[in-house]
Amino acid sequence: MGILGWIVLGLIAGAIAKAIMPGKDPGGIVITMLLGIVGAIIGGFIGRAIFGSDIGSFFDLSTWLLAILGSLIVLGIYHVVTKRGHRAHS
Numbered sequence: 001m002g003i004l005g006w007i008v009l010g011l012i013a014g015a016i017a018k019a020i021m022p023g024k025d026p027g028g029i030v031i032t033m034l035l036g037i038v039g040a041i042i043g044g045f046i047g048r049a050i051f052g053s054d055i056g057s058f059f060d061l062s063t064w065l066l067a068i069l070g071s072l073i074v075l076g077i078y079h080v081v082t083k084r085g086h087r088a089h090s
Contacts, residue, residue: 005058009067010037017071023079035078036071043070 014036018029043066057063 006040007037009058009063010040010071012036013040013043013064013067013071014075016068017075020068021072021075021079031078032075035074036067039069039071039074040067041070042074043067046070046073 011033014033015029017036017039018032046069047062047066
């Protein structure tokens with residue numbers, strides 16, 4: 001999958017993760033989409049390490065599930081970090 005495929009996959013996976021993740025998102029949609037791209041890459045590493053599979057074809061179900069899982073993880077970490085930082089400044 002090329003770089004454009006990774007970007008599109010990450011953008012869509014980030015949007016899906018934002019819809020799944022409960023609570024108010026501390027960042028805007030652009031931050032969420034960028035986190036989705038990072039999450040798609042992390043999902044690929046998780047898939048390779050745990051399941052022995054990799055993010056392959058754009059239209060493969062496992063590719064999407066791994067990208068969404070990675071996006072949820074990254075978005076969850078972002079929520080924790082930004083909530084701590086927000087409390088420290090308040």
